[in-house]
Amino acid sequence: MAKSEKAGKMDTLTLDDLTVAIRNGIDREGMPEEQAKHMAQHILNFFGYSERIIDNILEPEDRDAFYMLEDTGILTTEREETTLYDGREWRIHYWLFRKERITELIEGGSAMDAEAEDVSSVYDELDAEAWQRNSS
Known part of the structure; x- marks a missing residue:
């Protein structure tokens, strides 16, 4: 199965998929693969096999990473509101993966890489004379 077919049928989010999405979504050139993989593992540890997690389990540093991935x-x-027995409203905030966006970032990354290779190959074909500045 091709990578784009796999990403399009994403039911379970894998460490590798999330790593690629993070690198392509944040800064493909500036974030080393190992750092993206570490972040992906950290995020997946919160979710486990769940589709969503409750916000109040996060520490401030973790929440910062979640906000970055939200960007x-x-x-x-998402939030849920419920009425407590004493009549007060209670809001519960959740974090969810946007699997459709993750799929776009995975597929977009490979398409962008192919385009970058095409652009660089144009310059590779030029000989040394093309790069000489004409001083006349």
Whole structure:
């Protein structure tokens, strides 16, 4: 099965898939693969096999990472409101993966890599004379 077919049928989010999405969504050139993989593992440890997690389990440093992934579209939030027995309203905030966006980032990354290779190959074909500045 091709990578794009796999990503399009994503039921279970894998460490490798999330690593690629993080690198492509945040900064493909600036974030080393190992750092993206570490972040992906850290995020997946919160979710386990769940589709969503409750916000109040996060420490401030973890929440910062979640906000960064929300900016890329990898995560999103939702809230639920319920009425307590004493009549007060209670809000519960959740974090969810946006699997459709993760799929776009995985597929978009491979398409962007192919385009980058095409652009660089144009310059590879030029001989040394093309790069000489004409001083006349």
